[in-house]
Structure formats: C-alpha cells, structure tokens
Amino acid sequence: MLPLELRNTWRRLARKPGYSLLSIAVLGVGLGAVLFLFGLVNGLVLEPMPFPHADRLVAIGYAQPKNVGVDNMSSDEYAAIDGRLDTLELTGIYNETGVDLVSDRGARHYPGCEISQNMLPLLGVQPLLGRNFSAEDMRAGAALSVLIGERLWRDVFGASQDVVGRAIRVNGEPASVVGVLPGDFAFPSDSQVWLPTRLRTGDAFDVDVVARLAPGATLSQARAALDNLAESLGNDLAGQRAGRELTMKPLSLIFVNERTRSYVWLMFAAGVLVLLLACSNVANLQLGQTLDRQRELAVRSALGASRGRLLREQLLESLLLALGATVVALAIQQLGASWIRDVFAANGKAPPYFVHLGLDWRLFLFALVAAVSSTALVGMAPAWRASRTDVHDDLRDGAKGSRGGAFARLAKGVVVVEIVLTVILLIGAGTFIRGLNRMLATNVGSQADASHILTASITLFPSQYPDAESQARLVDGLGQRLRAEADVEAATIGNTIPGARLGSHEFVAALGQPRPPNGYAIAQMGTVDDHFASTYGLPLTAGRFFDARDLFDGADVVVVEKTLADLLWPGRDPLGQQLVLHPQAEKPRTLNVIGVIASMQLDGAMQASLPSMLVSTRQFPLRSATIAVRTRASATAFVPRLESLVAGVDAQTPVYATFTQARAIEMSRISAVVLTQVFTFVGLVALLLAAAGLYGMLSFSVAQRTREFGIRRAVGAGAGAITACVARQLLWQVVIGLTIGIGLSLPWSNVLADPKLQTRGHEGGVFFVVIAVVVVVAFLSALLPLYRALRVDPVVALRYE
Structure with missing residues (x-):
C-alpha cells in the first residue's frame, strides 16, 4: 500500500510544480542555514581533537580575564613545576613561531613551532621517517635538528627518502633534518617545521604547557594539586608575584575558547529560528493546499479511505518536500563552509588544522534528524486537518468558508510567531552591526592614510643578530635604504602596527609603587625605531620621540x-x-619617560583596550620585525622593490605577510565581521520569510472574504472602508508580534553584549529601526492582497449567492 501512496503523492506534487518548488526552496533555505551553522558547531565544538585520549589532555598557564583561555608561562616557571604533580602522567611545552628555511629552492618563511621532546609522545604522533627529538637535541649549544611536515617534504624535497640527515639552514643556523611528520599533523595550528625547545637557565622565555592526566586522575584533582603546588611556591613564580592565578583547562578550550564556543552556539540558535520560520511558511502552504483538496478528501473518505491513510499521504508529502529541501540544504552548507574557510584563510585567521567544517557522519546524521523534524513540523498540522474530514460538512455547499475560517485563524497565529522570530533575529543582527560600526570607528591614533602604508614582516634570529646593537644596525641600514627611495615618504621598523599588531603585553608600575591589590597594570608595548611616530602620524603632546641620544x-x-x-x-x-x-620579575627594568602621545591603539580593535607604551629598538632586541613604508603612490606596487631591498641587506631573510596598514586592521576585525555577516544574513532571511508568510496569509484571507467584500461594496462601502478592514487584520498581528518579539529581545540583546565586540544590550536605536523595518515590510506585503480586495466586483462576488 505504501508504494501506491508514495506514487500518488509524487504525482500530486508533480502536478503543482510551483507549489512544490517554492516549498522546497523555502524549506531548503531554512535547513541550509541550520546545517551550515551546525557545521561550525560540529567542527569547532563537538569534534574531538585528533589525538589519542584527547579528553585527558590539559593546558597549564595563567588564567585570562573572564575565563576566556590560558596565558603562557615563562620557561623558568615551567621548570619549577615540571615533575612535581603526581596527577600528571606526562608534560610537554611548545612555542609557536615562524621559521625561515633555506634550501635548494631558496629562502622561504614557514609557520613553525618549538617543541620539547615529550610533545610528540604526549600527542600520540610518530614520525613517518626518521626520529623524534632527543634529550641531546634539547641541550643548549647542540647542533640544530629539525622535523618537517609531509607537505613541506613533498613540496621542497620532492618526497626524497634520503631527506633524513639532509643539511639545510634554518633561522640563520646550519641544521639537519631528523624526521618527517605525518601530513595530517600540523600542531599547534598550521606548522610545517618543528624545532627543539632549549631551556636555558637564567634566560627565560614564554612557553605553552600541555600535560596528560595520570591514569585515574580527574581534572578537578589535578587542579587541586596545581593550586597546592602554586601556593607552596608562592613568590617563586613571577606570575604569582604579579597577582595572577595559575590554572589548568582542557586543551581543546585553548584552541577554541569559551567565548568563541558561546558565539558558535548563538549562531546555531539563530539558524534554528530560521528553520522554524521556514517550516511555518511551508506548513501554511500545505494547509492551503489541504483546504483546496477539501472536497477531494471528503469524497475519498466517503468511498472508504481510512483516516490513517489520509494522514500518511499528507506526511509523505511533507517527507518528500523535506528530502528535496535537504539536498538544497547540503549544497548551501558546502557553499557556506567554503565561504568561511576562504574568508578566514584570506585574513590569516584560519582555524587550527584539525578543525573540519565539511561533511562528516555527524553532519549527515544531523541533516537526517533535521529532515525528519522538519517533516513533523511542516506536516503535522496539515495531516491532522486532512485526516479530520467531515463528509457531510465538507460536501455541503459553502462549507469551504467555514473550514477556511479555522485555517485562517491558525495561519494568523503562525504569522504572529514568524514576526516574533524575525524581530529577535533582526535585533541580533542590528546589535552586531552597531558593534562593528563602533569598531570601525575606533581611533588607533595614526593620522596617516592607512591605505598608503605598506607593512611587511621579517624575522631576526639570534644566530644572525644576537643583540639589540646588531639588530639596530640592520634596522638603521634598511631604514635608510627605504627612505632613500623616490616613492617613499617615510619608513619605520619595529614590531607593531597601530590598530592591527601588538608587540606584547607587559606588567608595568610607577617606580616606588607597591603592588596594587588587584595586580599590576598591564600595558601594550611596542618596540620601534626613531621614525615610528612620523611614519604613522602619531603626534606627541609632550616631550620628544626616540632619537640618536638614546x-x-x-x-x-x-x-x-x-x-x-x-x-x-x-x-x-x-x-x-x-x-x-x-x-614582578627578580630584576625589573626601569625606564625614563621622555615623551607622551595623546592616543594610540597598538593591538587590534577586537582586543581589550589597554594603555600603550613604546620602547626603542636600540635598547630592546626584536625576534621578528615589522617594516612599514608610507608611499606616495600605490603601497602594494612597492612590494617587489621592498623584497629586493631586504634581499640586498640579507639574502637569507625572506619577506612575508605583506599588507597595507588598512588591510591589516581589517584582518584584525575579521571575526567580528563574519559574526555580523552571519547574523545579518539570518536576519534578512527571517524578514523575507515573515513577509512571505504575511503575504500568503493576507492573500488567503482576501480570497476567503471575497463575498464579504462584494456585499460591502454592494451596500455602498468605499475603498477606504475595505482598506481599513484589511489594515485592521494586519495591524493586530504586527502589534502582537512586535510586542512579544521586543519583550523577548530585551534579554537576548543582553546576551549579545560583549566589550570585545563593542556590542551593547538594549540599543534603543536598533530597536527603533527594527520596529520601523518590520512595520514597513508588513505593509508592503499587504499591498497586493489589498489591491485584489479593492478590485472585487460585487456582481461577480455575489453571482452564486
């Protein structure tokens, strides 16, 4: 029996291609939105890290404000706690860095990482070729050994089997390849070269610490043991001297922190609301189709069709529509995943290598569940209505109007729900748009035209430039060459780009000031040369900038x-x-204030707004340097000449990350831009679906009231009376929907408030604009139905009375 019902349902849908395609398109958009956003949840939140027993891997470091993540610690602090926690089975350290590799193909810069010899066993990774680092490799002064990734092995070394032992130059030092790591491993994010971490007594540097819980130990037990150890060490830890708290978190939260996860879930919730809107629209369409088939269903019931069969056929129709919509939705999901990958990759913000946004078993399972759920949401009301056929009432002349009245009331209620959901989503979109506008208006202090400032990076390694003096000679020499170019107005070399790239965050205090109860102040610190202020256009309000006297x-x-x-x-x-x-250090450094700048934002606009300070490249060594050139013509056109000038100073130092300052600032805001675009997209889709639902409801209502309008016109009612009649019906739905939607949006906007994104709750301007947009769109949706109502001919309308 089921195959016959399936064929009948298919034929019925094929006879009405407009209705079928519209239903599939509307439901496909709703399913596509929720599948795309579930893909983000799946990749960023649900999918475990690709390491054995990944749930037992933890990160150790200093707690960040608002429980966002874990900051690194110094190598001396790691040495103080290493091996003193019985709740940990194994610990390792890493430090993400850039690597300049010189091979037969020339010098290139690669993403890389320094790791301890325990890191690969800790993560359960075995080299494809060669070996892991040894204790000898970790020793200060030992010959440099490197591990390379499979992709680099194939691209640079042609997948040569004798690559192990190959002599190369890395970061200005002679080195040898000791192993090749698998292609599906790029820890921590996109590394292709790994170097040994060499702990040097008295020469502390920052490291990230990873550990595996001991068998039988829980995270809470390990945290308690860490708290006890930290308390016993006390001021032996520099971080604790600064008033910071040592903490431990699951490693997965370091790569995708709680804030990011919360926003991913919020976007998914918005997608669910869009799906509900789509389902309500398609349900209304199906209810209309059921009403048109009322006499057919009554006849079939009179001839012996059971209620179960009628119910089954209606649900089969919903299932076929949902399956067609799922195909559309999977295509939308793939397009969305490709878009978000391309956007983040183009802006240097790609997620960690193990995050996959494509199709997998979870996504397919969710698509199946979503399709079945959509079938139920879309089909239950029409199926229930179709199965409750009253043969006498439905065959009686005029019964359609009475049944249509019940449908009209249900449709009106559905439209109110659509307006509520639309208001909520539009408030979310408006909140993010206002936050992004504030971010775009943030004054980074630079008065020069950011589109005419070309920035690029080079790396300065200790083997080539061991101290500030040797680095300063490079900075001064390269800077003079740059400023001698005819197309260059000004040039500077340091480690920061105002509004986009920060040198570091540092604890600071006034001389003689005791440690405040809530810890020392934190400042953004940039290391710059004498020409930084003039290149970026940063005016001083007092004192002077760096010069040859320093x-x-x-x-x-x-x-x-x-x-x-x-x-x-x-x-x-x-x-x-x-x-x-x-x-907080054992040997703090004292600096004399020589100048004051009015306003300066070194870090990106999405970072916490902290006060800034600048120090001189002649007194503070750099590890990586940022070149900034203010050009008279196109900044990007100067890239080849910049690369040539750098090669003329040091042929083994590649130039990378070449962007204008304007582009660098844009890249620092990309997370906020994507979040705003996603919420704006779902808000506009919701508005479109609500408008379609309102139009459909009013069109049906006008069709049902044709005779009523004919009688009104026959007894002398004018166009104004008919317009008022339709407007009253529209008005109460819009008012009720807006009232409930605004009420629910008040707490919703508070959830979206985030200083990092510069979003605020209860944005009066956003609420006003959303109300105005919904009202305008609602009345635009009513124009065509109103036109039809005004065109009713009393003679035609009353012909069958």
Whole structure:
C-alpha cells in the first residue's frame, strides 16, 4: 500500500510544480542555514581533537580575564613545576613561531613551532621517517635538528627518502633534518617545521604547557594539586608575584575558547529560528493546499479511505518536500563552509588544522534528524486537518468558508510567531552591526592614510643578530635604504602596527609603587625605531620621540600614551618619571619617560583596550620585525622593490605577510565581521520569510472574504472602508508580534553584549529601526492582497449567492 501512496503523492506534487518548488526552496533555505551553522558547531565544538585520549589532555598557564583561555608561562616557571604533580602522567611545552628555511629552492618563511621532546609522545604522533627529538637535541649549544611536515617534504624535497640527515639552514643556523611528520599533523595550528625547545637557565622565555592526566586522575584533582603546588611556591613564580592565578583547562578550550564556543552556539540558535520560520511558511502552504483538496478528501473518505491513510499521504508529502529541501540544504552548507574557510584563510585567521567544517557522519546524521523534524513540523498540522474530514460538512455547499475560517485563524497565529522570530533575529543582527560600526570607528591614533602604508614582516634570529646593537644596525641600514627611495615618504621598523599588531603585553608600575591589590597594570608595548611616530602620524603632546641620544648602553627610555601616564602618575607631569617594566620579575627594568602621545591603539580593535607604551629598538632586541613604508603612490606596487631591498641587506631573510596598514586592521576585525555577516544574513532571511508568510496569509484571507467584500461594496462601502478592514487584520498581528518579539529581545540583546565586540544590550536605536523595518515590510506585503480586495466586483462576488 505504501508504494501506491508514495506514487500518488509524487504525482500530486508533480502536478503543482510551483507549489512544490517554492516549498522546497523555502524549506531548503531554512535547513541550509541550520546545517551550515551546525557545521561550525560540529567542527569547532563537538569534534574531538585528533589525538589519542584527547579528553585527558590539559593546558597549564595563567588564567585570562573572564575565563576566556590560558596565558603562557615563562620557561623558568615551567621548570619549577615540571615533575612535581603526581596527577600528571606526562608534560610537554611548545612555542609557536615562524621559521625561515633555506634550501635548494631558496629562502622561504614557514609557520613553525618549538617543541620539547615529550610533545610528540604526549600527542600520540610518530614520525613517518626518521626520529623524534632527543634529550641531546634539547641541550643548549647542540647542533640544530629539525622535523618537517609531509607537505613541506613533498613540496621542497620532492618526497626524497634520503631527506633524513639532509643539511639545510634554518633561522640563520646550519641544521639537519631528523624526521618527517605525518601530513595530517600540523600542531599547534598550521606548522610545517618543528624545532627543539632549549631551556636555558637564567634566560627565560614564554612557553605553552600541555600535560596528560595520570591514569585515574580527574581534572578537578589535578587542579587541586596545581593550586597546592602554586601556593607552596608562592613568590617563586613571577606570575604569582604579579597577582595572577595559575590554572589548568582542557586543551581543546585553548584552541577554541569559551567565548568563541558561546558565539558558535548563538549562531546555531539563530539558524534554528530560521528553520522554524521556514517550516511555518511551508506548513501554511500545505494547509492551503489541504483546504483546496477539501472536497477531494471528503469524497475519498466517503468511498472508504481510512483516516490513517489520509494522514500518511499528507506526511509523505511533507517527507518528500523535506528530502528535496535537504539536498538544497547540503549544497548551501558546502557553499557556506567554503565561504568561511576562504574568508578566514584570506585574513590569516584560519582555524587550527584539525578543525573540519565539511561533511562528516555527524553532519549527515544531523541533516537526517533535521529532515525528519522538519517533516513533523511542516506536516503535522496539515495531516491532522486532512485526516479530520467531515463528509457531510465538507460536501455541503459553502462549507469551504467555514473550514477556511479555522485555517485562517491558525495561519494568523503562525504569522504572529514568524514576526516574533524575525524581530529577535533582526535585533541580533542590528546589535552586531552597531558593534562593528563602533569598531570601525575606533581611533588607533595614526593620522596617516592607512591605505598608503605598506607593512611587511621579517624575522631576526639570534644566530644572525644576537643583540639589540646588531639588530639596530640592520634596522638603521634598511631604514635608510627605504627612505632613500623616490616613492617613499617615510619608513619605520619595529614590531607593531597601530590598530592591527601588538608587540606584547607587559606588567608595568610607577617606580616606588607597591603592588596594587588587584595586580599590576598591564600595558601594550611596542618596540620601534626613531621614525615610528612620523611614519604613522602619531603626534606627541609632550616631550620628544626616540632619537640618536638614546644609546644601546644609555639610560632606558620610554614614550607613553596619555592614558598610561594618567594611570601611573595621576595629576603629575609624566616627563622625567620612571616606569618599572616587569615589576614582578627578580630584576625589573626601569625606564625614563621622555615623551607622551595623546592616543594610540597598538593591538587590534577586537582586543581589550589597554594603555600603550613604546620602547626603542636600540635598547630592546626584536625576534621578528615589522617594516612599514608610507608611499606616495600605490603601497602594494612597492612590494617587489621592498623584497629586493631586504634581499640586498640579507639574502637569507625572506619577506612575508605583506599588507597595507588598512588591510591589516581589517584582518584584525575579521571575526567580528563574519559574526555580523552571519547574523545579518539570518536576519534578512527571517524578514523575507515573515513577509512571505504575511503575504500568503493576507492573500488567503482576501480570497476567503471575497463575498464579504462584494456585499460591502454592494451596500455602498468605499475603498477606504475595505482598506481599513484589511489594515485592521494586519495591524493586530504586527502589534502582537512586535510586542512579544521586543519583550523577548530585551534579554537576548543582553546576551549579545560583549566589550570585545563593542556590542551593547538594549540599543534603543536598533530597536527603533527594527520596529520601523518590520512595520514597513508588513505593509508592503499587504499591498497586493489589498489591491485584489479593492478590485472585487460585487456582481461577480455575489453571482452564486
């Protein structure tokens, strides 16, 4: 019996291609939105890391504000805790870095990582060729050994089997390849070269710590043991001297933190709302079709068709539509996943290598569940209506109007729900748009045209440039060559780009200031040369900028932002004051304030707004340097000449990450841009679906009331009376939908408030615009039905009365 019912249902849908294709398209958009956003949930939240017993891997470091993640610790601090926690089976450290590799194909820059010898066993990874690092490789002064990724092995070394032992140059040092790692391994994010981490006593550097819980140990037990160890070490840990808290978290939360996960879930929730809107629209369409088939269903019931059979056929129709919509939805999901990968890759913000946004078993299973759920949501009301056929009433002349009235009431209720959901989604979109606008309007302090400033990066390795003096010679020499170019107005070399790239965050204090109860102040610190302020157009409000008086072996100097000066020396002249850098360290460094800049944002706009300070390249060594060139003509056209000038100074130092300052600032905001675009897209889709639902409901209502309008016109009612009649029906739905939607949006907007994204709850302007948009769209949706109502001919309408 089921194959026959299936054929009948298929034929019925084929006879009405407009209805069928419209239903599939509407439901496909709703399913596509929720599948695309579930793909993000699946890839970023649900999918485990690709390591054995990944749920037992933890990260150890200092707690970040608002429980976002874990900050790294110094190598000395790691040495103090290593091996002293019985709740941990194995620990390892890593430090993500860039690697300059010189081979037969020339010098190229690759993403890389320094790792300890325990990291590969900790992650359960075996080399394809060769061996892991040994204890000898970790020793300071040992010959440099490197591990390379399979992709680099194939691209650079032609997959040669004798690559192990091959002599190359890495970061200015002679090195040898000791192993090749599998192609599906690029820890921590997209590394292709791995170097040994060499712990050097008295020369602390930052490291990220990973550990595996001991058999039988839980995360809470390990945290308790870490707390006890931290308490016993006390001020032996520099971080704790600064008032910071040592903590432990699952490793997965380091790569996709709680804030990111919460926004992924919020986007998925928005997708579910869009699916509900789509289902309600298709349900309304099916109810209309059921009403048109009312006499057919009554006849079939009179001839012996059971209620179960009628119910089954209606649900089969919903299932076929849902399956067709699922095909459309999977295509939309693939397009969305490709779009988001391309956007993040183009902006240097690609997720970790193990995050997959494509199709997998979870996504297929969810697609199946979503299709079945959509079938139920779309089909239950029409199926219930179709199965409740009253033969006498439905065959009686005029019964359609009475049955249509019940349908009209249900359709009106559905439209109210659609308006509510639309208001909620539009409020979310508006909140993110306002936040992004604030972010775009953020003043980074630079007064120069950011589109005419070309920025690029080079790496300065200790083997080539062991101290600040040797680095400064490179900086001065390269800078002079750049400024001598006819197309160059100004040039600077440092480690920061205002509004896009920060040198570092550092603890600071005024000389003689005791540690505040809530810890030392944190400042954004950039290391720059003498031409930084003039290149970027950063005016000083007091004092001077760096110049030739600031020598390598002279007194350390600093230029501070006015906000930092007011924080450390309120009510006093900051010039001549002394700032303590790293007050928590055993040997803090004291700097003399020589200048004050009014406003300066070194970090990206999505980062916490902290006061800024600048130090000189002659006094603080760089590991990587950022070149900035302000050009008279096109900045991007200067890239080949920049590469040539750098090669003329050091042929083994490749140039990478070449962008204009404007582009670099855009890249720093890409997460906020994508979030805003996703919410705006679902908000507009919701508005379109609600408008379609409102139009369909009013069209059906006008068709049902044709005779009523004919009688009204026959007894003298004018166009104004008919318009008022239709408007009243529309108005109460819009008012009820807006009232409920605004009420639910108040707490919703509070959930979306985030200082990092510069979003705020209860944005009055956003609420006003959303109300206006919904009202305008609602009345535009009513124009065609109203036109039809006004065109009713009383003679035609009353012909069968």
